Amino acid sequence: MPPGKTTEVYIDGASRGNPGESGIGVLMIRPDGTREEIREYIGRGTNNEAEYKALIAALGHLLAEEVSEAKIHTDSQLVASQMNGLWKVKDPKLRILHSEAKKLASSLAALEIEYVPRENNAEADALANEAIDRYFND
Numbered sequence: 001m002p003p004g005k006t007t008e009v010y011i012d013g014a015s016r017g018n019p020g021e022s023g024i025g026v027l028m029i030r031p032d033g034t035r036e037e038i039r040e041y042i043g044r045g046t047n048n049e050a051e052y053k054a055l056i057a058a059l060g061h062l063l064a065e066e067v068s069e070a071k072i073h074t075d076s077q078l079v080a081s082q083m084n085g086l087w088k089v090k091d092p093k094l095r096i097l098h099s100e101a102k103k104l105a106s107s108l109a110a111l112e113i114e115y116v117p118r119e120n121n122a123e124a125d126a127l128a129n130e131a132i133d134r135y136f137n138d
Contacts, residue, residue, distance in 0.1 A: 009072045012124035013050025024054035025127025039127040041135035051076040052097035059104035068109040080115035
């Protein structure tokens, strides 16, 4: 993807328990440097479900803003590997979420999904956890 045109996106899903109360965090950094944060409580679910829901939220937001090129960073090796076709999707609930994510992803002109170590995804992680905290503290 050409530099200067790509929106960088960091995503994370958090679950307190597995399954447990869950939230998603998305940090978008546009080519002009502006940032947008998305945090949302999503109810009970597994960590992997939350990770996929973070991806789906990010993709939906990119499409709503008519972004054509994006690079998504996730600390979920499962999501990155399944979306990149390296691993099979065996879990029935994840199959549904994977299918939805693939459909959204196919609408972008250029998309890269990259696995990053957890320490390189701290802001998205903080947003996901903040979503859960806010839900129970408001």
